[in-house]
Amino acid sequence: MRSVHRGRVVACFGKEWAVEDKSGRLVLAYPSVKCRELPCIGDLIEWESIDSQRGRILAVLPRITCLVRPGRNGKPRAAAANVDQVLIVIAPEPKFDLLLVDQYLVVGESQNIKPLLVVNKVDLLTDEARGCLLQELAPYRSSYPLLTVSAKTGEGIEALRSALKNQTSMFAGQSGVGKSSLLHVLIPNQAVRIGELSAITRRGRHTTTSARLFHLPDGGDLIDTPGVAIFGLAGIDPQQLARGYREFRSFIPQCRFADCQHASDLGCAVRHATETGAISLDRYQRYLKLLAKLPEIS
Ligand SMILES: Nc1nc2c(ncn2[C@@H]2O[C@H](COP(=O)(O)OP(=O)(O)O)[C@@H](O)[C@H]2O)c(=O)[nH]1
Ligand SMILES: [Mg+2]
Ligand SMILES: [Zn+2]
Known part of the structure; x- marks a missing residue:
């Protein structure tokens, strides 16, 4: 039986991935039919050798964090x-x-x-x-x-x-x-x-x-990574957006409604904080712009 190695993806070339093992050895690998996920840069993977320079990726290990980019069919893809x-x-x-x-x-x-x-x-x-x-x-x-x-x-x-x-x-x-x-x-x-x-x-x-x-x-x-905007807003909901503005966090619990989106909502403590200067108006206005850009949630 072939032995299974662990490694990390250190480069992506379209349909081939450079994988590095613990000793620093590099192999060129591609996913086997068993591999359910397309690997991306930074992934920890399991692979087996084909020869001294090539390997087959058997599995992508669970990701601790994952940044996505919009794929060809609009479906987000791990980046x-x-x-x-x-x-x-x-x-x-x-x-x-x-x-x-x-x-x-x-x-x-x-x-x-x-x-x-x-x-x-x-x-x-x-x-x-x-x-x-x-x-x-x-x-x-x-x-x-x-x-x-x-x-x-x-x-x-x-x-x-x-x-x-x-x-x-x-x-x-x-x-x-x-x-x-x-x-x-x-x-x-x-x-x-x-x-x-x-x-x-x-x-x-x-x-x-x-x-x-x-x-x-x-x-x-x-x-x-080549290119720029791999940080799409896909999958971000209004709550996550607001929490992504760190200085809003202490005000969010004081909003009148639990589902406050901090726009024109009644009794919004975040908006109120921009009036007193506790939150920067510029940051708040950018929040509103990003809120308007969020993909519709059905
Ligand atoms: N004055 C100055 N120019 C810089 C500095 N860092 C980069 N540059 C210049 O900015 C331009 C773009 O740099 P580059 O590293 O290619 O940017 P990238 O597109 O973000 O990778 C080049 O002409 C660099 O020489 C810096 O600290 N000071
Ligand atoms: Mg560059
Ligand atoms: Zn609010």
């Missing part, structure tokens, strides 16, 4: 599994979209994934501009951890490194904010890893667009 922490990267340039930031926060929170806000490219800011930016981000700083960093000068990188230690983290953020640059600073031997992956696929072109999991030198892993 990353077993992520502990999401790094929401923004920068002064390109101008950030706080609605997108809020969406990342809500979706992460709905999966119990810790958010970490990372403001990159702070080297571009004068002291005054930095002050203005931090002022604008004040509603986040009181409820979420936030680091200011520069991939270019190295500012804040040590703090970022220690926040990543022994966790599986994943990047989120618009293109151009500096995710690849940060990855480069955090993982100096990145090229070696990509080389190893190319060697097992024997097709370099594969490795440029795939989701990948890198090991951090101090312990922990960092996932980089």
Whole structure:
């Protein structure tokens, strides 16, 4: 009988998956007919060898967390599994979209994934501009951890490194904010890893667009995925949305109605808190926008 191994999916190439075992050996694997779920990056799986370089995936082990992206037929598809922490990267340039930031926060929170806000490219800011930016981000700083960093000068990188230690983290953020640059600073031997992956696929072109999991030198892993918006609102209901706004939480129990959606509802304590300044009006208005975007629940 063939022996069954455990491993982690460290790269996805469409119909093939790179799997790493405990010793760090990589094999190229594909799901057997027995495997009921399509694996995604970060998955823990059981597999058996076909030969020294290829394997068959027998099962995807239960996921602790799972981020989904809309699939071709509208059905959500697993995009990353077993992520502990999401790094929401923004920068002064390109101008950030706080609605997108809020969406990342809500979706992460709905999966119990810790958010970490990372403001990159702070080297571009004068002291005054930095002050203005931090002022604008004040509603986040009181409820979420936030680091200011520069991939270019190295500012804040040590703090970022220690926040990543022994966790599986994943990047989120618009293109151009500096995710690849940060990855480069955090993982100096990145090229070696990509080389190893190319060697097992024997097709370099594969490795440029795939989701990948890198090991951090101090312990922990960092996932980089191509593309941007894999954090869809599919499966999020109004209650989860409101709970994804951390500063709303202490007010929600004070709303008059248990099913309050915190919009025009009578006796809404959340809305009232925006009038007294306890909740940022900007954050609240973004909540209303996301509420309107939620898929209809039948
Ligand atoms: N000034 C400055 N530029 C940066 C920094 N980090 C990245 N960049 C630049 O921003 C651009 C986009 O970076 P990239 O890492 O490709 O962003 P990604 O699309 O999020 O992966 C590149 O031209 C980088 O050189 C930074 O900390 N400071
Ligand atoms: Mg990039
Ligand atoms: Zn309410």
